[in-house]
Amino acid sequence: MTSWHDRLKNAGSTPSGTARSGSSSANTDARKIHQEARKFCEHVQRTLNTSVCDNVKISAMASPRRRNEVIVGRGLSRTGLAGEPFPLRVGVGSPVRAWMELSFRFCYDPEGEYLTVLSSFIAIYGDPDGKFCLCHFDYERDKADGYPEAHIQVYGDSPVLRMWGGDLLERGLQRLHFPAGHRRFRWCLEDVVEFLVIEGIVPGKPGWQRAIEPGRSRFHEMQLKAAIRRDMTTAIGYLEEEGYQVIRSDDRVHLPRQRRP
Numbered sequence: 578m579t580s581w582h583d584r585l586k587n588a589g590s591t592p593s594g595t596a597r598s599g600s601s602s603a604n605t606d607a608r609k610i611h612q613e614a615r616k617f618c619e620h621v622q623r624t625l626n627t628s629v630c631d632n633v634k635i636s637a638m639a640s641p642r643r644r645n646e647v648i649v650g651r652g653l654s655r656t657g658l659a660g661e662p663f664p665l666r667v668g669v670g671s672p673v674r675a676w677m678e679l680s681f682r683f684c685y686d687p688e689g690e691y692l693t694v695l696s697s698f699i700a701i702y703g704d705p706d707g708k709f710c711l712c713h714f715d716y717e718r719d720k721a722d723g724y725p726e727a728h729i730q731v732y733g734d735s736p737v738l739r740m741w742g743g744d745l746l747e748r749g750l751q752r753l754h755f756p757a758g759h760r761r762f763r764w765c766l767e768d769v770v771e772f773l774v775i776e777g778i779v780p781g782k783p784g785w786q787r788a789i790e791p792g793r794s795r796f797h798e799m800q801l802k803a804a805i806r807r808d809m810t811t812a813i814g815y816l817e818e819e820g821y822q823v824i825r826s827d828d829r830v831h832l833p834r835q836r837r838p
Contacts, residue, residue, distance in 0.1 A: 727763035
């Protein structure tokens with residue numbers, strides 16, 4: 578099975594709807610996607626440093642094979658795009674030491690208008706080298722091996738797998754892909770932060786809940802808009818059921834503020 582690091586290094590084919598390297602539109606796309614990626618870097622860095630980290634630095638790096646793709650993570654370089662684990666906060670007197678690794682890979686959607694996540698990965702480790710993994714959260718758009726695009730993999734021993742035996746036991750618990758929502762309604766960074774704090778793995782900074790909610794709400798809003806763009810019929814039908822009149826004019830949809838009684 579191909580590892581996450583190998584998939585990141587070997588980055589798939591050129592996404593549809595994006596300009597190829599060498600064209601003037603490709604140069605524009607590259608600048609545009611770098612600007613958006615830097616904004617996302619700032620968001621990730623701010624979210625982590627106001628909740629479960631101290632002074633972690635997140636950066637963006639263009640894919641060396643496709644200029645219309647950008648990878649976001651920590652410790653990235655032109656020769657190494659896999660990223661590095663970074664330490665999470667430690668509670669006073671706690672024996673728990675945890676590290677996080679994350680990577681996000683972006684391009685533009687087929688229409689060239691909206692930033693699209695091609696893949697995302699967040700792992701929680703018990704050591705700085707990433708040899709001992711608790712779990713990792715994955716998303717891989719158009720995943721080709723039949724597993725769910727958004728999933729969680731957990732490391733450990735399972736009495737149930739020992740009881741079942743066979744191929745499942747041989748593969749191990751860490752090879753099971755637990756579904757984690759549709760691509761439009763999957764996990765986000767803020768969910769992982771909340772998991773770490775609520776489960777007592779990492780002590781959250783004062784106000785950590787207030788710090789993560791704006792980002793999560795913004796993510797949910799963007800995903801809802803994406804779902805609506807792909808299924809306008811259902812969205813308009815529901816609004817009409819609720820008493821709204823939807824009028825399309827000049828290629829835009831206007832929703833009157835008034836509702837029928």
